[in-house]
């Protein structure tokens with residue numbers, strides 16, 4: 001691991017060196033901030049706050065072609081995934097989310113699409129100096145400067161960025177821009193530490209998850225599930241925008257004789273998700289679906305993969321149209337234990 | 338289903354088809370053979386496993402493999418006509434292609450049951466995952482104490498695999514008991530529900546494994562009656578069914594509690610199942 005310094009005056013030059021390499025960065029599109037490709041002459045500014053749309057679509061596109069074929073023919077052509085990319089400005093929570101989702105996509109059988117995209121992407125993180133109102137990453141093993149999943153971490157020190165390499169991929173990226181960097185001295189490392197601890201102090205929300213994974217089964221029939229889901233509209237926002245939600249549907253699309261089988265994000269908050277063709281639905285109401293969402297993240301995933309499938313990014317809280325709040329649900333769960 | 342991409346299905350050719358039952362939700366059986374010789378020889382399924390079968394441009398459905406590997410280098414699927422994919426599958430005739438990937442899921446631990454009496458209790462299309470067990474036991478007759486099969490449906494027309502039963506009752510140590518819900522003219526077997534027939538037969542739990550598959554309501558009463566007969570949870574096996582897409586534990590759709598039915602199931606012993614919160618939802 002090395003720690004280098006990039007003076008912000010050199011930012012446009014730094015970006016210029018990376019734009020030819022399929023660089024993506026946060027961009028405001030309409031009302032929503034999301035990751036988008038950076039054009040040749042564009043110099044993205046990294047601003048406070050996280051993207052509304054999580055970067056999971058980089059490795060798990062909202063709609064992904066699995067293979068193409070011609071109707072009436074049996075030859076299936078898989079898309080070739082080979083272009084490397086750099087994701088600049090991913091927040092630590094979202095990188096941690098990828099590490100969590102990796103476990104599922106490599107469980108027993110490898111998912112070739114996801115794992116290939118993961119291999120091709122270099123994650124350049126940006127430490128958070130202004131956490132959002134509903135961030136609670138520090139409750140779940142993350143933090144504003146957590147490096148889990150990142151190849152390189154950038155820390156905003158005012159007039160410069162501190163660049164900490166984490167992996168060989170991060171080293172490789174730094175070596176390509178080395179003439180723009182200088183070695184960081186201990187003064188700067190101290191500044192980083194101060195910034196991180198101040199940032200941690202700004203995180204106001206927390207979840208005490210001790211005992212929750214083991215305790216959830218005992219609360220299966222608890223009345224809390226009905227009350228916490230009473231106002232849910234079943235819109236699926238909380239899951240679409242969750243960086244650890246990975247469920248998908250598979251559909252065939254045809255246009256003339258050209259056809260493809262693709263997969264697309266799906267949500268356990270939708271009624272159709274579990275609906276059998278017979279009409280039977282094992283999760284008939286929002287109570288069961290909300291209970292599943294919380295159990296999946298805080299119990300089932302822990303059982304299978306030893307980690308809570310929530311990174312505390314706060315998106316599901318920020319964006320739920322009826323203010324359903326996972327921190328509050330977990331508080332009630334804890335109380336009911 | 339290539340080494341690199343488990344989502345790519347193999348092509349198989351439909352060799353024979355026939356209808357098991359009639360009506361709107363008729364069941365058609367397909368006997369299919371993989372086109373590629375390597376796939377044919379390397380394919381290895383166990384009783385209770387399933388496959389994703391489908392048609393390019395329409396979709397895929399999870400279907401139990403209703404034959405035992407001991408029967409030969411082919412697969413059988415008995416498909417009830419339900420929605421989009423199963424309706425399209427029903428149009429396939431001998432010579433047509435079907436896409437198949439798998440085999441998926443765990444299986445009945447038939448090799449752990451050597452020396453035991455096997456009892457299958459099936460209802461309707463639920464006989465599909467049981468049939469490979471029956472065939473497997475028949476093919477390895479010396480390894481099992483015997484086999485008793487209870488199978489029922491609403492009417493005689495709703496029973497699958499009909500031609501196979503007479504032959505079975507003639508073999509030593511194998512017995513087959515059929516039942517339908519209401520009396521029909523010329524029906525020479527039992528009349529009544531499957532759970533009641535189980536009680537009437539009064540099988541001994543000693544050294545016996547029982548497997549039950551069928552509609553949820555039937556399963557519920559069969560389990561109740563097995564308890565009355567003194568069967569322990571560990572002696573009872575069944576399969577779960579949930580909506581599925583990937584079949585390999587990725588799409589998240591098929592979970593019952595913390596279990597992915599496509600990978601951790603579809604076969605569960607009742608000892609495990611009774612603690613899965615959504616198992617009977």
Ligand SMILES: Cc1cc2nc3c(=O)[nH]c(=O)nc-3n(C[C@H](O)[C@H](O)[C@H](O)COP(=O)(O)OP(=O)(O)OC[C@H]3O[C@@H](n4cnc5c(N)ncnc54)[C@H](O)[C@@H]3O)c2cc1C
Pocket residue numbers: 275276277278387396397398399400401402415416417418419420421422423424462465466577578579580581582603
């Ligand atoms: C482990 C297992 C074994 C099965 N074995 C058999 C069998 O041997 N014979 C048989 O006729 N049926 C079997 N089924 C049920 C069969 O998969 C569904 O009836 C079928 O997928 C319905 O698809 P459709 O396209 O016709 O219906 P649509 O409603 O048009 O399709 C919706 C899609 O949802 C999914 N889906 C809907 N209902 C179910 C369901 N109950 N189970 C799984 N996926 C579903 C499928 O992906 C399907 O393509 C089994 C299901 C499971 C889970």
Ligand code: SF4
Pocket residue numbers: 238241242243244245297309310311312313314315316317326
């Ligand atoms: S559950 Fe909510 S807070 Fe947790 S990772 Fe998902 S969107 Fe973020």
Ligand code: SF4
Pocket residue numbers: 231232233234235236237238239269319320321322323324
């Ligand atoms: S975002 Fe809110 S309203 Fe929409 S499904 Fe999630 S909990 Fe329900």
Ligand code: FES
Pocket residue numbers: 580581582583584585586587588589590591592597598599600
């Ligand atoms: S069918 Fe996709 S996870 Fe089981």
